[in-house]
Amino acid sequence: MKLSDLAEITNSIIEQGNTDLEIESAAGLDIARRGQITFLANPKYTPQIKDTKASAIFLNENVELERADIAVLRTKDAYLAYTRALRAFNPEPEIVPLIHPTAVIHETAKISLNVEIYANVVIGANCEIAESVRIYPNVTIYDNVKIGASSVIHSGAAIRENCEIGVNCIIHNNTTIGSDGFGYAKTEEKSWLKIPQTGRVVLEDDVEIGANSAIDCASVGETRIMRGAKIDNLVQIGHSCTIEEDALICAQTGLAGSSIIGKRVILAGQVGIAGHLRVGDDVVITAKSATSHDVENGKILSGIPAFDNRDWLRSIAAFRRLGEMARTIREMEKQIRHLSSKK
Amino acid sequence: MKLSDLAEITNSIIEQGNTDLEIESAAGLDIARRGQITFLANPKYTPQIKDTKASAIFLNENVELERADIAVLRTKDAYLAYTRALRAFNPEPEIVPLIHPTAVIHETAKISLNVEIYANVVIGANCEIAESVRIYPNVTIYDNVKIGASSVIHSGAAIRENCEIGVNCIIHNNTTIGSDGFGYAKTEEKSWLKIPQTGRVVLEDDVEIGANSAIDCASVGETRIMRGAKIDNLVQIGHSCTIEEDALICAQTGLAGSSIIGKRVILAGQVGIAGHLRVGDDVVITAKSATSHDVENGKILSGIPAFDNRDWLRSIAAFRRLGEMARTIREMEKQIRHLSSKK
């Protein structure tokens, strides 16, 4: 790809270098070779610039470069530009239409012509599979499921009855979409009576779900993952939750039922969210934290239970010395008793 | 269904309304329509009663209703009665006997006539599948497994050799029953030598296991999940554990090996239980907590490590101000030094 083409698709300006320079791929500063483009986003890596073998580099607007032998693409966000370059150099392969003879597809399912359906895939009654969808081996799709165009379902995934997957979604291996919510009523004999879970899961467009995650259907109505939300591996989403647009939910996070996660929220790894609450837009909850209360828009929270991240940083700093603090307090009590007896 | 029939199956008494009133389904207070029955269990939702469009309502014994246009079913536990109504309106579909031609069933397996075995299911040697069992696509059942009547195994589940599943159990998608326990001895070279895991897993009757959970077999003997226990998604049960009757284990909880969880225990989400301990009957351990010690019957515990929930509530309240407490202590030390020097 010519440097000028790369500049165009990455919203960058050629500040230095030949517009016809051929760039063949993209790689990090330390491993990039001749013919590759790299990037600098984190100032921590600035020293690596003088040694990089890359032929071109994306630079943020306020960064200087003291090498004349590297083409410079100036851009607002070097990391984003680099990601766009990586995507240009690693395009999704074209669909090669295929329905493997071992796939078991119910006669009432509507399958578009231009799809890849691999070996041992099972598709239930009344499903609708849109064009350019890829379904890898050993996937099970229950009845009445819709899968939107260009979505990819990886091997071993299960999509339960009535669920709906949007356009351009990716579901990784062995993930379960639409399993029963965990709901029981206690009987007179203190046993648990299962509450029917009759709802479904809806994934809107551009949603990605990692491997081995479980997203429960609603008891009634919908569990909904909204446009652009990204969910990592081994995540639990309880029944009737709503994950709003562009939320990012990292690995091993778990949500109980009926909670709402706002737009652009980031839940870091192993976070816990109790049921029936709302986490406001743009909130960040740091790794291993948990909340059982609503969270206002824009907050950064930490801890179990979670509170303001700056306060938490002070609390955990003190916590390391808590044994010593306890001793100090006992000592001060003695001194005060002593002082009081003398006064 | 007539109101009188509904009253009978839910152990309720018609206090107001026509016994012949036709009720067609059940729904929550806020979304119930004409022809539906709803319930009030949590006083927090009492204000919604005046606006509900439901035709009938389950009410606990001490709750007043100021609307004459709604039939009232009076009962001891409105939530339980509502659950029974939901179950009556959403019965499990009848078994339609089927063994899909792509299912691979070992010739020595004994399969009852009245079962549903879907596409690409694999069943090993000497298995016994009782009547009214449903096994969804792409399930793998290893050799010598027994599955009791009316149990349901969802797609992608794996049931390893020698395991036994009781009557009326449900195993959700991609769950693993009977994988090897995590046991190694350290060699002279500080490598790990695998300890053979030759035991099995037994699920007694009425057990439900969520999606993507992993229940390890015992090293020797049994890992046992007793009658009525309910286990959520992404739960880890280590080798040789025993989960006693009606215990409730929420998502992403993990148990190390050889621990015993007592009757009716509730382990909330993301709890951790160390190995070789006993959690007594009726214990509640709140979300994200962990214990490495035995727990007496009836305790409510929180924290890492867990202790009495009321004490924990006081500790976490103080923890939020721990940075400030540390400063206060330093300040008091100065003042005491000052006072001491003056005395």
Next chain:
Amino acid sequence: MKLSDLAEITNSIIEQGNTDLEIESAAGLDIARRGQITFLANPKYTPQIKDTKASAIFLNENVELERADIAVLRTKDAYLAYTRALRAFNPEPEIVPLIHPTAVIHETAKISLNVEIYANVVIGANCEIAESVRIYPNVTIYDNVKIGASSVIHSGAAIRENCEIGVNCIIHNNTTIGSDGFGYAKTEEKSWLKIPQTGRVVLEDDVEIGANSAIDCASVGETRIMRGAKIDNLVQIGHSCTIEEDALICAQTGLAGSSIIGKRVILAGQVGIAGHLRVGDDVVITAKSATSHDVENGKILSGIPAFDNRDWLRSIAAFRRLGEMARTIREMEKQIRHLSSKK
């Protein structure tokens, strides 16, 4: 097996008993029967020796036995010797060469003659399956995967494109090897743009991965699990991590991307490791702890965030009384004010 043979394979010396004594299996002290060998490693179980029905016992070098009717095998590490005995009595079954007719194997895949490939296994283009490999039903192996000799892949596992599995590895059910790393760049519209994940996962020899775990491929290059590392159920390994030799990672632990776990490290259950850090050799991080910093070799850490285990034990002891400490501090403040006013 004769006692003398057992002594030889377990590096033990017959101190008491007949070298021709027939031992048929091995079991724990409390359940061992006539004809079995048992062991004592933990002094806590010493009282059980007087009642055991075992015919022989492994004993560590400094342990006394006051029974003349039990053969004694003296050894440096009774637990290790017992494990070796268990392995001798429970050998892996011989390979019975089999490629099930329902397996779907790409014509370009190279499959050794001496393998077991069960029903509905799918193997992609250019894969290489070495001798004595077992692949259980419903496993999916994407293109260009290599599996080393004598490895076992359990049902439902997914091995994504280009991954490499060493010799003598075990991968349990429904585990995913090589799913996409969780990497996105933020666009101008605050949406997430997927960063192509073009790397792979390499498992070296003697690696075991539990059930329902997810090991992401590198964005570029490799995620590598080195020789002898053991990983439990429901574990998350982020993109581009390296797990060094003989590390032990317990259930539900999660690693973010690009971290390095040193040799013989033990990460107990539900631990969290942030990205881009190094945990030094021989470190132990106790259950439910988390670190976002490098850890020096040999440390034992606990807490969120983790610090020295002994300090943590003091801190958590004080934490239980933190509500009381807060009250004591308020009380002391009053007393100091009182004293100051009087001075």
